Amino acid sequence: MYNKKSFETLQNHFGERWSVSPSDIKNHGRSESYFPIYAPDAVVYPITTEDVVFLVNICQEAKIPLIGYGIGTSLEGHTAAINGGICVDFSKMCKVLEIDPYNMSATLEPGVTREQLNTELRHSGLFFSVDPGANATLGGMASTRASGTTTIRYGTMRENIQSLEIVLANGECISTNTKAKKSAAGYDLTSLFIGAEGTLGLITKITVKLHPIPELVTSGVVAFDTINDAVKAVQDITFTGAPVARLEFLDEKSVEAFNAYSKLNLPLKPHLLFELHSSEKSSPSDIGNFKSACSEHGGMQFQWSSKEEERKELWALRHKGYYAILASAPGKRAIVTDICVPQTELGKAVLETQKDISRSGISGPILGHVGDGNFHAILLVDPEDPKEMKAAKAIANKMANLAISLGGTCSGEHGIGIGKLDFMHEQLGHAWNVMGHIKEALDPSNIMNPGKLVKKINYF
Amino acid sequence: MYNKKSFETLQNHFGERWSVSPSDIKNHGRSESYFPIYAPDAVVYPITTEDVVFLVNICQEAKIPLIGYGIGTSLEGHTAAINGGICVDFSKMCKVLEIDPYNMSATLEPGVTREQLNTELRHSGLFFSVDPGANATLGGMASTRASGTTTIRYGTMRENIQSLEIVLANGECISTNTKAKKSAAGYDLTSLFIGAEGTLGLITKITVKLHPIPELVTSGVVAFDTINDAVKAVQDITFTGAPVARLEFLDEKSVEAFNAYSKLNLPLKPHLLFELHSSEKSSPSDIGNFKSACSEHGGMQFQWSSKEEERKELWALRHKGYYAILASAPGKRAIVTDICVPQTELGKAVLETQKDISRSGISGPILGHVGDGNFHAILLVDPEDPKEMKAAKAIANKMANLAISLGGTCSGEHGIGIGKLDFMHEQLGHAWNVMGHIKEALDPSNIMNPGKLVKKINYF
Numbered sequence: 046m047y048n049k050k051s052f053e054t055l056q057n058h059f060g061e062r063w064s065v066s067p068s069d070i071k072n073h074g075r076s077e078s079y080f081p082i083y084a085p086d087a088v089v090y091p092i093t094t095e096d097v098v099f100l101v102n103i104c105q106e107a108k109i110p111l112i113g114y115g116i117g118t119s120l121e122g123h124t125a126a127i128n129g130g131i132c133v134d135f136s137k138m139c140k141v142l143e144i145d146p147y148n149m150s151a152t153l154e155p156g157v158t159r160e161q162l163n164t165e166l167r168h169s170g171l172f173f174s175v176d177p178g179a180n181a182t183l184g185g186m187a188s189t190r191a192s193g194t195t196t197i198r199y200g201t202m203r204e205n206i207q208s209l210e211i212v213l214a215n216g217e218c219i220s221t222n223t224k225a226k227k228s229a230a231g232y233d234l235t236s237l238f239i240g241a242e243g244t245l246g247l248i249t250k251i252t253v254k255l256h257p258i259p260e261l262v263t264s265g266v267v268a269f270d271t272i273n274d275a276v277k278a279v280q281d282i283t284f285t286g287a288p289v290a291r292l293e294f295l296d297e298k299s300v301e302a303f304n305a306y307s308k309l310n311l312p313l314k315p316h317l318l319f320e321l322h323s324s325e326k327s328s329p330s331d332i333g334n335f336k337s338a339c340s341e342h343g344g345m346q347f348q349w350s351s352k353e354e355e356r357k358e359l360w361a362l363r364h365k366g367y368y369a370i371l372a373s374a375p376g377k378r379a380i381v382t383d384i385c386v387p388q389t390e391l392g393k394a395v396l397e398t399q400k401d402i403s404r405s406g407i408s409g410p411i412l413g414h415v416g417d418g419n420f421h422a423i424l425l426v427d428p429e430d431p432k433e434m435k436a437a438k439a440i441a442n443k444m445a446n447l448a449i450s451l452g453g454t455c456s457g458e459h460g461i462g463i464g465k466l467d468f469m470h471e472q473l474g475h476a477w478n479v480m481g482h483i484k485e486a487l488d489p490s491n492i493m494n495p496g497k498l499v500k501k502i503n504y505f
Numbered sequence: 506m507y508n509k510k511s512f513e514t515l516q517n518h519f520g521e522r523w524s525v526s527p528s529d530i531k532n533h534g535r536s537e538s539y540f541p542i543y544a545p546d547a548v549v550y551p552i553t554t555e556d557v558v559f560l561v562n563i564c565q566e567a568k569i570p571l572i573g574y575g576i577g578t579s580l581e582g583h584t585a586a587i588n589g590g591i592c593v594d595f596s597k598m599c600k601v602l603e604i605d606p607y608n609m610s611a612t613l614e615p616g617v618t619r620e621q622l623n624t625e626l627r628h629s630g631l632f633f634s635v636d637p638g639a640n641a642t643l644g645g646m647a648s649t650r651a652s653g654t655t656t657i658r659y660g661t662m663r664e665n666i667q668s669l670e671i672v673l674a675n676g677e678c679i680s681t682n683t684k685a686k687k688s689a690a691g692y693d694l695t696s697l698f699i700g701a702e703g704t705l706g707l708i709t710k711i712t713v714k715l716h717p718i719p720e721l722v723t724s725g726v727v728a729f730d731t732i733n734d735a736v737k738a739v740q741d742i743t744f745t746g747a748p749v750a751r752l753e754f755l756d757e758k759s760v761e762a763f764n765a766y767s768k769l770n771l772p773l774k775p776h777l778l779f780e781l782h783s784s785e786k787s788s789p790s791d792i793g794n795f796k797s798a799c800s801e802h803g804g805m806q807f808q809w810s811s812k813e814e815e816r817k818e819l820w821a822l823r824h825k826g827y828y829a830i831l832a833s834a835p836g837k838r839a840i841v842t843d844i845c846v847p848q849t850e851l852g853k854a855v856l857e858t859q860k861d862i863s864r865s866g867i868s869g870p871i872l873g874h875v876g877d878g879n880f881h882a883i884l885l886v887d888p889e890d891p892k893e894m895k896a897a898k899a900i901a902n903k904m905a906n907l908a909i910s911l912g913g914t915c916s917g918e919h920g921i922g923i924g925k926l927d928f929m930h931e932q933l934g935h936a937w938n939v940m941g942h943i944k945e946a947l948d949p950s951n952i953m954n955p956g957k958l959v960k961k962i963n964y965f
Binding site for chain 2: 145146147148149170189190191192196200201203204213217218219220221223224225226227228229230231232233234236237239240241245256257259260280283284285286323324325326327329330331383385386387388389417418419448449452453454455456457458459460461465468469472473474475476477478479480482483485486487498499
């Protein structure tokens with residue numbers, strides 16, 4: 046337990062927005078993933094940047110860990126209070142502060158969720174592109190450098206954040222960038238804090254970049270005999286510069302689960318789900334080019350639509366995918382893996398993973414953002430069954446090692462947290478030490494989400 | 506003068522690739538800009554990463570400054586040896602090591618120039634998009650986070666580098682990233698070293714991202730009555746999501762210089778020069794949409810072509826722009842300013858700058874990357890005339906302050922070097938201190954391009 050007097054000072058300041066109730070702290074120590082509960086000592090709900098500055102100053106003085114919290118959709122234990130401390134729940138900082146259509150940006154508080162933002166943008170002709178599936182908060186998405194289905198065209202959070210307001214470990218508040226579209230004025234601090242998982246400071250404001258809503262959206266689905274055929278089609282499609290906005294892969298097992306869940310009759314073969322963002326005029330040739338790239342590699346049962354209702358139905362497949370897969374094994378929970386490999390290694394990586402899963406006796410459908418080389422196996426386990434848990438963790442570890450050996454990364458989009466720490470040295474070598482140096486420089490007392498992403502090492 | 510023994514060790518190691526000849530060191534202390542000559546004590550020409558590691562280890566031991574050097578096109582004194590030391594000329598590390606079409610990337614040594622790279626790519630169907638005008642080296646472009654005419658569509662160096670190999674101040678060599686298209690594994694070191702101006706380490710290898718050559722390129726030119734009309738047209742064009750790959754602004758004075766230099770007869774009005782990257786099928790509607798967005802704001806004398814010869818002729822206008830402007834004032838040299846403001850402030854910023862220039866009595870045509878909000882005044886001065894130099898510097902300073910006051914940046918693409926140091930605190934506040942902390946952490950002896958981008962301050 047940390048310094049009692051500091052806790053009293055904070056309780057006085059935050060009043061009803063300070064909680065040490067057992068249910069509250071337990072809930073904030075839980076996550077969607079398989080990690081045990083690591084409850085914080087208290088939960089605080091700031092409503093202003095000044096609140097966060099006050100909090101940081103007290104906690105810096107008393108060396109109390111601070112763990113930022115959005116909506117709890119992290120999959121790698123980012124919000125686990127492994128050393129106790131205070132969970133900073135940003136759910137009350139949830140205002141869209143400004144929509145600036147002419148500069149194509151919006152400024153918002155970190156507790157705003159992705160769906161909330163797009164709802165508030167609905168009359169602007171613009172949208173926010175990053176879609177990790179879950180209705181995460183923008184603060185959480187920034188902190189994990191989230192990406193998802195639209196990354197192939199619009200990029201990850203790295204490409205879609207203009208600027209961040211950060212409260213640093215020393216209580217100073219900075220803006221990482223101006224509102225100009227580009228800048229060559231010094232180190233790229235915006236990029237540094239995106240994906241830093243709250244280890245360098247707390248995000249209190251975000252300016253995101255927006256995109257014009259495309260004139261015509263076409264969604265579709267196409268089957269292939271093998272994953273390698275699908276991957277080769279993807280390479281050809283990418284090479285043509287086609288306006289592909291989403292390009293998702295489903296393996297046979299995923300299709301089986303989807304068929305059962307959504308009462309469909311798709312062939313039990315690898316599939317691509319796609320979305321093209323075109324203009325009315327270019328759409329027919331875009332679809333034609335896409336279709337012929339698929340046909341070259343045996344693409345079959347090509348279905349598509351530009352009508353909103355039908356499009357939504359097709360994509361519901363993917364959006365409900367996680368639940369369809371969970372429903373395929375009642376009573377089980379999911380361990381979701383997340384690797385990303387160079388495009389050319391994707392077929393190999395998926396096939397090896399399928400073999401490992403098949404040998405393990407665990408069910409593990411695979412789906413992913415094939416245009417980025419990023420895929421997930423949804424390993425279905427009984428968390429109470431140590432044998433299944435061990436087998437699933439072995440598969441997850443093997444996937445991470447496989448990705449690294451193929452020139453890829455142990456995390457495509459879910460981040461490191463505590464779940465992937467063991468792969469950082471293997472993947473990054475000395476570069477991981479550099480991250481440690483930076484952490485040490487900006488947070489020498491290690492109060493900002495300690496134990497995540499970097500390890501306390503002997504830097505010098 | 507630094508430690509003699511270290512210099513002897515280096516001379517023995519590098520042999521003919523070590524130079525202390527007065528002409529060599531003087532040439533490497535010069536730049537394209539108005540700064541005095543700051544000559545290094547020696548110039549070294551590494552040919553391998555191991556050479557650079559050897560060099561850094563010796564210089565770390567003896568605390569000798571190391572200044573990376575590409576081809577000398579810096580405009581802000583980045584390569585000035587203000588504390589002496591060794592200039593690391595990368596011109597002999599100029600091989601394209603690998604072109605990987607399926608992963609759409611190329612790996613190269615830092616001395617490769619932009620034009621050389623695109624020449625080597627000519628049979629691949631791919632191209633490297635960043636075009637700052639000068640035929641700079643990729644190492645220099647990475648170090649200054651260069652951008653240019655195509656940034657509106659393809660991004661700056663930040664969006665076009667996959668990974669960097671860096672030799673750090675402690676002699677360790679790291680790769681900042683894998684070959685996977687995205688990664689959520691730790692801090693974004695790639696972005697940190699892009700634009701670090703050699704102050705955190707020396708770049709010894711670069712993996713860049715490539716793009717498919719577009720099916721059809723259309724170039725054109727259109728005149729407007731006022732800069733504000735042109736800016737409004739640009740906003741409308743951007744909002745439509747049109748496939749604009751270049752969008753350049755020329756003011757009346759620039760047009761006058763271009764007319765004289767290229768024997769043209771363009772109306773003496775603000776102009777936009779543009780390039781669209783389309784497919785054959787979508788091109789007519791893309792051009793139609795572009796033209797009507799311009800017409801809405803009084804765009805006139807619209808000319809365009811998709812024929813290579815005619816396109817090149819139109820763009821020669823822009824590419825020869827700098828020389829045309831220099832030729833308009835024989836005997837003068839140029840001080841090139843570089844500010845970037847939010848799109849909505851662009852008209853105001855250009856008009857205020859034109860007024861200031863006009864009051865000064867100096868000639869200063871304005872051109873810029875209007876789609877990014879970035880523009881340059883080419884201030885024509887006699888470097889021997891202290892009054893003109895003073896007036897030009899006053900204009901440049903006023904522009905930087907104006908950009909900051911409008912929510913923009915004192916450097917859009919040229920970087921900080923020694924030329925823009927005085928604006929960093931005003932623009933960035935505490936964020937500049939954060940940069941200082943990072944510099945201190947990664948280069949505690951301050952041997953990596955000392956005196957540039959950050960100032961030695963009392964960090965704690």
